[in-house]
Amino acid sequence: MRQERTVQASIFDLSATHEIGHELKAMSQWLDEHGDLLGLVGRDLGRPDVKATGRQGLPAEAVLRCALLKQYRQLSYQELAFHLEDSASFRAFARLPWSWSPQKSVLQKTISAIRPETWEQINRALLSSARQAKLEDGTVVRLDSTV
Known part of the structure; x- marks a missing residue:
């Protein structure tokens, strides 16, 4: 069974004082x-054909x-994997479980599983908040x- 939330954030999750850190x-x-x-x-992300055993x-x-x-x-997925491994701010924002550094193939497989309808609902929630x-x-x- 996949968790929805990271239960407890690490005390080491800090954002940089840079402009990007503030945005994150x-x-x-x-x-x-x-x-x-x-x-x-x-x-x-939940697939009914996958058993709730294993990692x-x-x-x-x-x-x-x-x-x-x-x-x-x-x-790109390769750049994302690098930044998640390299940047404390990115790791803190992503709330990755401690010592996890997902590879590009895992990132591509999981991110691409998010359906367009879900992105639409996320965008509508964002627009509603902005309004x-x-x-x-x-x-x-x-x-x-581009042409």
């Missing part, structure tokens, strides 16, 4: 306030946070594309 801390606080999103991700997989919380790091910093805080009304969408 704000993102983490928002995710903590919207714990219901973890259930959606947990359902996507535990990454918690749903860690998978969601790793996916957000990947998109936020525009990283309530009067940061964004969501009426204009900016797209970047």
Whole structure:
């Protein structure tokens, strides 16, 4: 059975005082306030054909946070695996269980298991929060594309 949340954070989980560290801390606080999103991700990761024996997989919380790091910093899976192993701020944000450093194949398999419908619900929750805080009304969408 896969855990949804990391039960207890490490006392060593510290964010850098750099601008990116502050952004990660704000993102983490928002995710903590919207714990219901973890259930959606947990359902996507749960496979009925897998028995609840053997090694535990990454918690749903860690998978969601790793996916957000990947998109936020525009990283490949290989780069994400490196930064999760190398950066204390990234590890703290991702809330990886102690001494776990997931490989790129594990990150790709778990992150890609999150369904588009789940991402839609996450985006709607984010937009709803932004509307309530009067940061964004969501009426204009900016797209970047190449020819």
